[in-house]
Amino acid sequence: MKTIIAACSQNLSGSRASVRTALHTLLASRWPSQRDVRSWLQLLSVLQWVLSFLLLGTVSLLVLIYLVFTSFWPISALYLAWIIFDWDTPEKGGRRLPCLRRWTVWRHFRDYFPVKLVKTHDLSPSHNYIIGSHPHGILCVGAFCNFITGSTGFGEMFPGIRPFLTTLAGNFRLPIFREYLMSGGLCPVTRRAIGYLLSKNGTGNAVAIVIGGAAESLSCRPGVTTLILKNRKGFVRMALQHGAYLVPSFSFGENDLFRQVVFEEGSWMRSIQQRFQKMMGFAPCVFYGRGLTSVHSRGFLPYARPITTVVGEPVMVPKIEDPSCETVDMYHEMYIRSLLKLFNENKTKYGLSETDELHIL
Numbered sequence: 464m465k466t467i468i469a470a471c472s473q474n475l476s477g478s479r480a481s482v483r484t485a486l487h488t489l490l491a492s493r494w495p496s497q498r499d500v501r502s503w504l505q506l507l508s509v510l511q512w513v514l515s516f517l518l519l520g521t522v523s524l525l526v527l528i529y530l531v532f533t534s535f536w537p538i539s540a541l542y543l544a545w546i547i548f549d550w551d552t553p554e555k556g557g558r559r560l561p562c563l564r565r566w567t568v569w570r571h572f573r574d575y576f577p578v579k580l581v582k583t584h585d586l587s588p589s590h591n592y593i594i595g596s597h598p599h600g601i602l603c604v605g606a607f608c609n610f611i612t613g614s615t616g617f618g619e620m621f622p623g624i625r626p627f628l629t630t631l632a633g634n635f636r637l638p639i640f641r642e643y644l645m646s647g648g649l650c651p652v653t654r655r656a657i658g659y660l661l662s663k664n665g666t667g668n669a670v671a672i673v674i675g676g677a678a679e680s681l682s683c684r685p686g687v688t689t690l691i692l693k694n695r696k697g698f699v700r701m702a703l704q705h706g707a708y709l710v711p712s713f714s715f716g717e718n719d720l721f722r723q724v725v726f727e728e729g730s731w732m733r734s735i736q737q738r739f740q741k742m743m744g745f746a747p748c749v750f751y752g753r754g755l756t757s758v759h760s761r762g763f764l765p766y767a768r769p770i771t772t773v774v775g776e777p778v779m780v781p782k783i784e785d786p787s788c789e790t791v792d793m794y795h796e797m798y799i800r801s802l803l804k805l806f807n808e809n810k811t812k813y814g815l816s817e818t819d820e821l822h823i824l
Contacts, residue, residue: 505575508568509764510755516602517763520637527638542638553635554656556664557627557645564647569612576716576765578608580615581773583805588623588667591660591707592777593698595798596628596671597690598714599679601721601750603628605714605770610671611647615772621669627660628671654701661705669710672698680748681737685719688806688815689822692799699795706782709794711775711802715813720765723750771813775805799823 495503527539552558572578586592596606609615610626617626629652635641650656652672660668673679675691682689702709739747754760758767778797783790806821 501571501574504571506755506764508571509575511568512572512607513602513764515640515643519643520634520640523639524637546638546641553632553641553645553651554653555659557648557650558642559648560646564611564613564618566612569608569614572612573608573614575767576604576608576720576770578605578615578770579772580609580617580620581771581809582620583774584776586621586624586669586710586777590777591666591705592624592669592710593657593661593702593707594626594669594671594710594712594774595698595802596673596712596714597675597692597802598683598688598717599673599675599677600683600714600717601680601723601748602765603673603717604720604765605717605772606671606673608770609714609772610669611649623667624669625667626669626671629657629673632656654697657701658705661701661707670707671712674698678737683718683721683748684723687718688819689824692802692823696791696795699798700786700791702780703783703786703790703794706780708780709778709798709801711778711798711805712772713775713802713806713809714770714772715809715815716768716770719768720770721750721752723748769814771809773805773809773813775801 527542530536530539594610596603596610606628609617610628617624626648628647628649630644630649632651632653634644634649635651650660650670657670657672660670674695676695679689679691699709701707735747751761752763752765753767754762755764778794778801780794803821810819811817
């Protein structure tokens with residue numbers, strides 16, 4: 464018995480020593496600093512945004528299809544009925560939630576890159592505007608952060624202006640994802656949706672359109688400033704029909720967020736991308752960014768590169784219900800000149816050299 468008691472005493476002594484050693488090691492180890500915590504929060508905010516845009520719609524659709532074959536099928540049936548009832552809402556201004564623009568997560572999202580908005584001229588709330596957003600990049604980070612979230616101070620810089628951002632109409636056919644997009648102020652890039660905001664939603668509306676679209680994303684890579692704009696004139700015609708002023712904007716640094724495998728014109732991979740783009744409305748880009756655990760690993764998160772979005776001088780546009788091709792061409796040229804002026808006046812301030820030029824195709 465004495466032997467057993469002695470053995471137990473030795474075990475208890477050893478356990479106490481192990482606990483004391485563990486506590487000492489824990490207290491001696493370096494605790495995360497406020498800077499570390501901020502970095503993690505910024506990384507997580509970007510992660511949730513990327514996953515939302517890449518997976519939310521597809522995963523929601525698959526889940527609802529799966530529920531059809533289970534005892535929870537009424538959920539899918541009710542949501543299908545809701546979509547049918549609510550089908551036209553994205554074309555009629557959507558269903559934006561102002562509180563969404565004030566989420567704390569968007570401040571962490573802004574600070575990750577960081578993203579900055581620069582104002583050069585006032586926008587009067589007595590007019591409506593079409594803001595041309597350039598370049599497209601891979602995921603339009605600058606356009607989203609500045610025009611959908613309130614983290615960069617758009618509302619304070621342009622009081623009385625309600626910003627909207629257009630995206631592919633097909634996104635609003637995906638369950639749950641459509642609600643997410645509308646709550647932030649996104650709307651389909653269709654004539655009907657844009658026309659509604661410019662004619663039936665009062666004044667003070669600013670509809671941002673990423674004019675280069677999917678075609679421009681195919682040539683996106685660091686150090687390249689090429690825009691698809693020369694034959695994109697539909698937004699000018701819309702502006703003339705509704706008397707909306709044209710406002711150029713350029714996000715310096717947008718093309719530096721990812722690395723893309725760019726296939727040469729005429730190659731079979733490029734032709735596949737272009738055919739897919741014509742059929743589906745978006746281009747399947749082969750790109751990569753940083754990984755989740757390290758900036759030196761590869762993954763699908765954007766690199767932390769500064770983005771500065773400069774909003775330029777409005778081009779005053781008259782209201783002409785049926786503008787001629789010559790009139791559209793004239794205001795299209797005026798818009799391009801205003802965009803080139805904005806680019807040349809600001810390029811050396813935000814990471815480009817004096818010799819860098821904006822190429823418009």
